[in-house]
Amino acid sequence: MATPISKLSRLALAVSGALCAAAAAAQSEPGTAPATPVTVALPPVSVSGRTEPVADIAGFGDTPLQRTPIQASVITDTALRDAGDRNLRAATRTDASTSDAYNAVGYWDSLTVRGYVIDNRYNYQRDGLPINAETSIPLDNKSRIELLKGISGMQAGTSAPGGMVNLVVKRPETDVRSAFLEWRSAGSVLGAVDLGTRFGTDRAFGVRLNVAAEHLDPPLRRANGERNLFALAGDVRVSADTFIEAEVEHSHRSQPSQPAFSMLGEVVPDARSIDPRINMNNQPWSLPVVLDADNASVRLTQRLTADWSARVHAQTQQLKSDDRIAFPFGCSAEGSFDRYCSDGTYDLYDFRSDGEKRRTDAIDASVQGRASTAGLEHQLTAGVLYTNFKARFGGQAFNRTRSLTGDPSGPPDGIGNIQGTLVVLPDPTLADLNTNRDERSTEFYARDALHITREIGAWFGVRHTHLDRSSVTPGGADPTSYQQSFTTPWVAISDEWREGQLVYASWGQGIESQVVPNRPDLYSNAGQPLPAQKSRQLEVGLKIKGERVDWGVAAFDIDRPVAAAVGDRFDNDGSDRHRGIEAAATLHEGAWRLSAGAMALRTQRRGSVDDSVNGKRAPNVAQRTLKMQGEYDVSALQGATLMAGLVAEGDREVDPANSARIPGWARMDLGAKLERRIDNRNFIWRVGVDNAFDRRAWQESPYQFGHIYLYPMAPRTWRASLQVDL
Numbered sequence: 001m002a003t004p005i006s007k008l009s010r011l012a013l014a015v016s017g018a019l020c021a022a023a024a025a026a027q028s029e030p031g032t033a034p035a036t037p038v039t040v041a042l043p044p045v046s047v048s049g050r051t052e053p054v055a056d057i058a059g060f061g062d063t064p065l066q067r068t069p070i071q072a073s074v075i076t077d078t079a080l081r082d083a084g085d086r087n088l089r090a091a092t093r094t095d096a097s098t099s100d101a102y103n104a105v106g107y108w109d110s111l112t113v114r115g116y117v118i119d120n121r122y123n124y125q126r127d128g129l130p131i132n133a134e135t136s137i138p139l140d141n142k143s144r145i146e147l148l149k150g151i152s153g154m155q156a157g158t159s160a161p162g163g164m165v166n167l168v169v170k171r172p173e174t175d176v177r178s179a180f181l182e183w184r185s186a187g188s189v190l191g192a193v194d195l196g197t198r199f200g201t202d203r204a205f206g207v208r209l210n211v212a213a214e215h216l217d218p219p220l221r222r223a224n225g226e227r228n229l230f231a232l233a234g235d236v237r238v239s240a241d242t243f244i245e246a247e248v249e250h251s252h253r254s255q256p257s258q259p260a261f262s263m264l265g266e267v268v269p270d271a272r273s274i275d276p277r278i279n280m281n282n283q284p285w286s287l288p289v290v291l292d293a294d295n296a297s298v299r300l301t302q303r304l305t306a307d308w309s310a311r312v313h314a315q316t317q318q319l320k321s322d323d324r325i326a327f328p329f330g331c332s333a334e335g336s337f338d339r340y341c342s343d344g345t346y347d348l349y350d351f352r353s354d355g356e357k358r359r360t361d362a363i364d365a366s367v368q369g370r371a372s373t374a375g376l377e378h379q380l381t382a383g384v385l386y387t388n389f390k391a392r393f394g395g396q397a398f399n400r401t402r403s404l405t406g407d408p409s410g411p412p413d414g415i416g417n418i419q420g421t422l423v424v425l426p427d428p429t430l431a432d433l434n435t436n437r438d439e440r441s442t443e444f445y446a447r448d449a450l451h452i453t454r455e456i457g458a459w460f461g462v463r464h465t466h467l468d469r470s471s472v473t474p475g476g477a478d479p480t481s482y483q484q485s486f487t488t489p490w491v492a493i494s495d496e497w498r499e500g501q502l503v504y505a506s507w508g509q510g511i512e513s514q515v516v517p518n519r520p521d522l523y524s525n526a527g528q529p530l531p532a533q534k535s536r537q538l539e540v541g542l543k544i545k546g547e548r549v550d551w552g553v554a555a556f557d558i559d560r561p562v563a564a565a566v567g568d569r570f571d572n573d574g575s576d577r578h579r580g581i582e583a584a585a586t587l588h589e590g591a592w593r594l595s596a597g598a599m600a601l602r603t604q605r606r607g608s609v610d611d612s613v614n615g616k617r618a619p620n621v622a623q624r625t626l627k628m629q630g631e632y633d634v635s636a637l638q639g640a641t642l643m644a645g646l647v648a649e650g651d652r653e654v655d656p657a658n659s660a661r662i663p664g665w666a667r668m669d670l671g672a673k674l675e676r677r678i679d680n681r682n683f684i685w686r687v688g689v690d691n692a693f694d695r696r697a698w699q700e701s702p703y704q705f706g707h708i709y710l711y712p713m714a715p716r717t718w719r720a721s722l723q724v725d726l
Helices: 007-027 077-083 088-094
Strands: 071-076 098-100 111-113 124-126 129-131 142-149 163-169 176-184 188-199 205-216 225-237 242-255 289-303 308-328 345-373 376-392 395-400 415-417 436-451 456-472 480-498 501-512 533-545 549-566 569-589 592-606 624-633 640-649 665-678 681-690 698-700 717-725
Touching (some): 071 077, 071 088, 077 088, 077 142, 077 640, 077 665, 088 098, 088 111, 088 142, 088 624, 088 640, 098 698, 111 163, 129 308, 129 376, 456 501
Parallel strands (some): 124 163
Antiparallel strands (some): 071 142, 098 111, 124 129, 142 163, 176 188, 205 225, 225 242, 242 289, 289 308, 308 345, 345 376, 345 415, 376 436, 436 456, 456 480, 480 501, 533 549, 592 624, 624 640, 640 665, 681 717
């Protein structure tokens, strides 16, 4: 079901429609330039900037990543297809600083970066503008994923520390005629087309269409679903100085979600004894999670002088969700509400929240250019971003189910088990009210890359944010509202003492802002805003670019305030400090292309009034991570490439008190690709297998809602695809 399209959406549709109409007309005009044959580039995932040297999310325009004092990585659309990745979890395959964070089949993706769970509400962008990631984000029409690592106060008014994700939409830069078909076990099938062209006088007009449809049948049982995407992007070069772009996107996904396993009493079950295909959300009344999303944007770029340009970029995002699951939670029989019963049973709830609506509107106006003062060269950017967010919810069910044989007049007693064999009766009564939210923010920002000498650079960024937030339950109960203003600076100094060799040091701050949960029965300060929580980061790094080898290393220290229950109040309660070293290298040697990344991370809770958590590790965070990818061009078979990937992560604590942990694990993924040009068509065959040795392990241990959860590693999964480019 599509959500209503706003005025901005209609404008983008109108512009794109006009471009399509012009495209059709241009096909019949004599003298129109013929379509340029597609050139298929096959770069590997870049973690150092060799094949994707620029990341918009870094904030310094076209400056290559190699020359910036910022750690970021880029995953291209080709790399996504080579690896068979369909969602944002692609970053967990290649970037050592990134791992899972409550990632369930059939639900939206969540990531941990440098040990912090990044916020789906505030840490995601689309073409540089903020979006809400509490939805399924399709990648079929994205040219790349950009991952910023570290404090993001310079890039966002409020955000969790650790990193940010920016999704870059495919635009009609060149002519494209591409079709893609993929199968993966158990029986998922994806079909997609990517069509783009430039036309008109001097090829001033461009249009690009991406359409995808997929039948979802993963190895997880009772999780069949579907998804589809329609995306249209267009642009027009009005003159040598004026460029207008517009695009629209609609996506739909419907699929049952996946509950997690948990500790059984005091025991972490052996993952080798658990079938990862079991879906405990398998009641006869279980309904799919339905995620619909509409996006539209318009962007105007105007060159003012030879050195200066201005940009106005507006975007709207409208989400609609039906969130439903047969939800395991705790064990009342044993008085434990953070784990399952020792015999493998658990209390089973009927959770439903239909018709959730979220809307984000954003408009950004900026100028950027170069200037010289007192013999110093500046690369400057300044602008203002206004964002308006609304969330509207209806009734919500979170009701204990009933057993088939229990007393209908007695208390609910429904239980499930980790084998998924017990059937219970639902209770869809909408007994709870959710909370509607309104948020407005105005952010003024400025950045300057200052070249003090040819080798030494000084980098500055500052963002001043004014927030206006309010919430209320439907019907007007429990209203809260507050306003806050704060400034988040970032500074760095770098020395490129030799071409391609950079050393740097940086310091920055980030902000999170929240209000105490409106629960007067729990907190004496219910509904009150907390002082803005200011994180800070110190980072030093080294980047080396050579003829065959690129490598780099960075050490970071991040300290983040923590808000928690303190007696009868909810208040700031110490901090969560993460210190680590991450290193990455890529090698290009003849037929070989190798890349590797590693991170050593120490996390520590400090200053809490609860002594049981002080000095303890953060839950669901590995202290050691190693990720490697390799490609080899087979000389005996022209166009053939063999691929392999290794992901190894250390053990993880399951709760803040570090009462138990899950062991580390390693996984091997294998693949092969054959590219041939036949009759002026480019054919690319790909085959691959994830978890090639069918390793059984607990992949992650998210601690959510005061509950310990365990997610198993997906079983061995095969895939095969064919891409045809005309």
